[in-house]
Amino acid sequence: xxxxxxxxxxxxxxxxxxxxxxxxxxxxxxxxxxxxLAGSVPDPELPVLSLAELGVLRGLQLVGPGRVEVxxxxxYTGCPAIDTMVTDITxxxxxxxxxxxxxxxVLSPAWSTDAISAEGRRKLAEHGIAPxxxxxxxxxxxxxxxxxxxxxxxxxxxxxxxxxSTACKSLRRCESCREPFDHFKEL
Amino acid sequence: MNPxxxxxxxxxxxxxxxxxxxxxxxAGHAPVLEEDVALANIALDLLGQARVLLSxxxxxxxxxxxxxxRAFRNVQLVEQPNGxxxxxxxxxxxxxxxxxxxxxxxxxxxxxxxxxxxxxxxEVAYHHDHARQWTLRLGDGTAESHERMQRGxxxxxxxxxxLFQPVEGLGTDLGALREPWLERVSAVVRQATLTMPExxxxxxxxxxxxxxxxxxxxxxxMLAEMQHLHRAHPGATW
Numbered sequence: 001x002x003x004x005x006x007x008x009x010x011x012x013x014x015x016x017x018x019x020x021x022x023x024x025x026x027x028x029x030x031x032x033x034x035x036x037l038a039g040s041v042p043d044p045e046l047p048v049l050s051l052a053e054l055g056v057l058r059g060l061q062l063v064g065p066g067r068v069e070v071x072x073x074x075x076y077t078g079c080p081a082i083d084t085m086v087t088d089i090t091x092x093x094x095x096x097x098x099x100x101x102x103x104x105x106v107l108s109p110a111w112s113t114d115a116i117s118a119e120g121r122r123k124l125a126e127h128g129i130a131p132x133x134x135x136x137x138x139x140x141x142x143x144x145x146x147x148x149x150x151x152x153x154x155x156x157x158x159x160x161x162x163x164x165s166t167a168c169k170s171l172r173r174c175e176s177c178r179e180p181f182d183h184f185k186e187l
Numbered sequence: 188m189n190p191x192x193x194x195x196x197x198x199x200x201x202x203x204x205x206x207x208x209x210x211x212x213x214a215g216h217a218p219v220l221e222e223d224v225a226l227a228n229i230a231l232d233l234l235g236q237a238r239v240l241l242s243x244x245x246x247x248x249x250x251x252x253x254x255x256x257r258a259f260r261n262v263q264l265v266e267q268p269n270g271x272x273x274x275x276x277x278x279x280x281x282x283x284x285x286x287x288x289x290x291x292x293x294x295x296x297x298x299x300x301x302x303x304x305x306x307x308x309x310e311v312a313y314h315h316d317h318a319r320q321w322t323l324r325l326g327d328g329t330a331e332s333h334e335r336m337q338r339g340x341x342x343x344x345x346x347x348x349x350l351f352q353p354v355e356g357l358g359t360d361l362g363a364l365r366e367p368w369l370e371r372v373s374a375v376v377r378q379a380t381l382t383m384p385e386x387x388x389x390x391x392x393x394x395x396x397x398x399x400x401x402x403x404x405x406x407x408x409m410l411a412e413m414q415h416l417h418r419a420h421p422g423a424t425w
Contacts (some may be wrong), residue, residue, distance in 0.1 A: 076237020077307050107239065108302035109308065161221035162227035162317050167310070171221065187309050 017020045027062050031175050038070055045166055048127040051085060055115025058106055065101040073111045075187070076167050113187050125150045130157075130172065130183040136180035147183050149174035157181075192243045194356040196300060197250075198398055199289075201261035204251055205406075208413050209269055218272050221376045225317060226275070232310045246397030252417035256400075261399040266406040270339065273325050273332065277339030279318035282339035284371050285350045285364070287311045292359045303340040307410050319375050326379025333380065340376065341384045345413060348389035349397060 001020045002017075023075040038060060039052030051057050051072075058071035068122035070089055074082045082105065090101045121131035146155040154176035162185075164171035206381035217223040241247040244388055264282055269275045293304035325336040351365040373383050398403075417423075 002404070009226035065328075076232060076235060076310060077303070078231040078233070079238060080231070107306050143357070161225055162313060162320070163221075163225035165224070167228040167231055185313065 015088050031062055034062075034068060034093060034098070036094060036114045037096055038089045041085065041092055042089045044081040044088070046124070046127075046129070048123050048172070049116075053117045054118030054124065055117065055120070056085070056111060063102075064100075066097060066150050067115055068093055068101055070103045071106045072100065072103055075111050079106075079168065111187070112183060116184075124184060127152055128181055130181060132184045132186045135186045148171060149177060149179065151179045152177040153169065188245060188424055189243075191356040193314065195298070195354060196219070196240045196243040197204060198245065198260035198262075198295060198354055199300070200237045200250075200359065201259050202265050202282075202286075203233040203240065205209050205238035205259070205261045206265040207231070207237060208280075208409060209265065209267075209278075210275075213268055213275065216371075220416060222272070229314050229317065232314065233308070236303065236307045240300070243299060243414050248417065250292075252414045256402055257400065258400060259406070260398055260401075262346070262349045263406075264343065266402060266409060267343060267346060267395070268405050270342070271335055273335035274320045274339035274342065276318055276325065279314065280322050280340075280342060280372060280375060281347050281350075283311055283315040283318050284368055287315050288364045288367055288371075289361070290357065290366070293357075296358055300335060302402065321376050322381070323379045324400075325374070326381040337381050344384035344386065344388055345390045346388075348387070354398065369420065 003165070008018050008041055017058070035057070036052075040058050041051050042048045043051060043054050046054070048110065054075070056075060058073050060068060060070045063069050068112050070093070072082070072085060072089070086103045089103055092099045112135055114135050124131040129149050130150050147157050148155050149157050149172075150176060154174055156174045156175040158175060159170060160180065161171040162171050163169075164182050168185060170185050171180060173180045207230040210226045213226040214223060217226055228262050237251070241250045243376070245251060264278060267278060269278075287308060290304040290308035293300050295301075296306055322336060325332040327333070333422050350368070351361045353361055
């Protein structure tokens with residue numbers, strides 16, 4: 001397996017969720033700083049986004065002096081970028097004095113494109129990738145709904161292929177400006 | 188080794204692994220570049236599922252590359268050769284419809300497979316959509332594409348009965364999925380102006396046999412290709 005601690009299929013045991021780390025204690029301050037550092041690692045396939053903006057960091061705990069555990073969730077089950085994410089996070093935290101970094105992959109609850117932050121969506125569009133539409137709780141949005149062209153803003157776009165450069169994107173074309181573009185599929 | 192996971196995660200993991208390998212064979216050979224990419228991406232999703240499922244049972248590499256043919260528990264449908272593009276799409280339609288129903292069930296349960304099923308079912312929805320769109324396009328396309336799509340559906344029909352054979356320990360009544368599966372598949376087939384295959388959905392020699400380790404002739408050759416590197420260089424990494 002790719003990670004230091006292997007894949008687990010249940011939620012992170014204990015510890016602070018990514019968005020609820022208490023900053024009141026010295027450990028809390030350090031955890032918050034480490035989480036910020038881990039979150040600032042760019043996504044290997046969409047380097048315009050950080051891991052925090054992608055919403056794949058599930059939590060981080062200091063488990064001893066110089067020892068830290070991180071929970072990471074894959075966007076897609078077979079996402080090949082996860083190995084690189086683990087390496088990059090480990091490197092960043094080691095540079096910050098953590099001798100022992102263990103990154104575990106957690107599957108539940110399943111990642112959704114709803115976890116991409118508003119800033120992340122803005123960056124995607126700026127980068128020429130149409131951001132995913134909100135999913136809510138009803139599963140993938142029917143593909144028939146229109147996707148806005150990130151180049152000219154037209155909603156007159158069509159699917160060229162349901163799978164594009166990566167599994168998480170589809171390939172579309174704008175019928176107004178005729179430019180092809182990637183669309184981050186709703187998941 | 189947890190005996191329940193051996194009897195449940197292994198067959199489902201083998202389904203995903205074997206179909207990933209078959210779909211991967213299309214890389215560089217698909218009719219258009221977009222399909223090359225699409226089939227490889229679907230294969231990658233399935234490989235991701237297989238890695239998680241096989242890791243629940245033991246060492247994923249040993250299980251994938253070290254087992255003999257008779258130790259694999261996948262259904263025979265997924266090991267069938269790709270044939271032409273329509274044949275592959277027929278296999279995708281049958282299997283993705285089944286997998287979507289099965290994972291939906293498992294995701295609602297509390298077994299150790301539930302987290303994977305909850306995650307993978309969202310990906311499989313796209314596989315199913317891909318297969319459905321192509322079935323419609325080929326079935327309702329030219330006389331040639333119509334005929335080939337029908338031929339694919341007919342040829343693979345006899346492997347579909349096995350999908351609904353019980354898997355011990357799964358806690359899901361697979362037989363009960365047959366009705367919704369038939370409904371969904373036939374809705375697509377009808378809309379594509381095609382005809383649902385007739386005749387038995389199992390053959391006397393193949394009934395339920397993949398789950399028991401009995402496979403069809405082409406499976407051994409597929410495994411030879413899949414495993415030869417690992418067997419020639421055990422433990423090698425890059």
